[in-house]
Amino acid sequence: MSKKSDSKTEIAAGVSGQTQRLSLFGPPLLLEGEDAAAYDELVGRICAAIRPADVIYEMFIADIVALEWEVLRWRRLKSILMQEAWFKALENSLAGKLDYHLYSERVADRLTKILQDNLPEEHVNSAQTLVRDYARNKKHALDTINEVLAGINLNIGEIRYEAGADKAHELVQGYRRGEPEAVRLVDQLRTRAGVSMETFMPSAFREIIDDIERIDRLTAIAETRRNAALREIDRRHAVLGEALRHRMQQIEDDDFADGELVLEVPAAEGNAA
């Protein structure tokens, strides 16, 4: 085995040992879906930086790890919520700006489905033909469809709005995944409407401002506690350093008192008795 892989194995063994030691202070408090390996890595990195000298140091390290994990959790949550809100705002904005030809098929599909569910059984098969005729503004189709929709408290405007919203949702999902066609279309629609990416920020954050504030507060609490634990480690370093200095002084004094370290200066020739 090479030297490099030897040292990697040592680090891994060290991390697992430290994780085991820290389990004295309870198991890692992970939520469903959180990465246990990433937590162990955090333990390893913090232990490597601090090098615990006794069990109280380990206690503070367990604290720092748990609090740092919490800080990361809340930051991640905030970032996801902000992203979601921004995409939602983009979706809402696009829903009203889409060209009808982009979602006309969806309107036809929805209308066909509604007709199939609500027409008398003998006319169910004519639902598609009716929708086609409706698109060509044929009077009998307009009358029949409007009658069916009125019977179920719906109007064509609502169906068009929902189909548009559906298409906008699909477009934004594609935009998130970086699909070139979706990106091109979204950018084109934005440019045409004269809105920049920043335009959505206020409307996006208005919805989640309370959540963000709450998460910021939790992050601040965890950061304050983590920093307090770090300060305690600093203080203990100083205390231990002082104790060590004192002990060294004591050892030197004891050695002098025993005469072990007293230098025997040879007498000068002329001064010899």
Next chain:
Amino acid sequence: MTSERKISANRANARASTGPQTTRGRTRAARNAVRHGLSLPVCSDRALSEEVETLAREIAGPDANAETQELARRVAEAQIDLRRVRYARHQFLSDTLSQQYYDSLANIRMKEKVLDAILRRNPLDISMETLKFMTSTPQGPDKLAKFLSGETKKLLAMDRYERRALSRRKFAVRAFDEARRRDCNN
């Protein structure tokens, strides 16, 4: 003035109201006022007490004098208490998040209002947007955000316990370190 008849009836009723009779009933009634148990001292739990003693021995180290042992025990007690509070908060969080249909109280109230409107004799038309709201529950990060907003009060209460435990531990560690320093100097 209360009549003799009423007084004797009250006394007879009081004699009949002696609370739960079985051991199980009495155990359950003993926990009536307990919400999370975090206000109870760590020593009231035998398992936690043992953990305190084990940790205290580890902190004090071998050949520790009585004072150091006592100070180490205080550190251990605060540490175990801190762990208990954090674990309770974590349990509360993960239990709630694992509920499939969890929703915030505000949302539940809103849904009740909409349902009330729908179930009237002449119901209002409901839009697809409302229908979506009625049939959906928060998921993923949104669920965690709803949890934070819905359970703020309980989370704040738990946070107070954590703050107290941290404070007790800080002073206990300082007292322990001071005693150690004195020992070294002597």
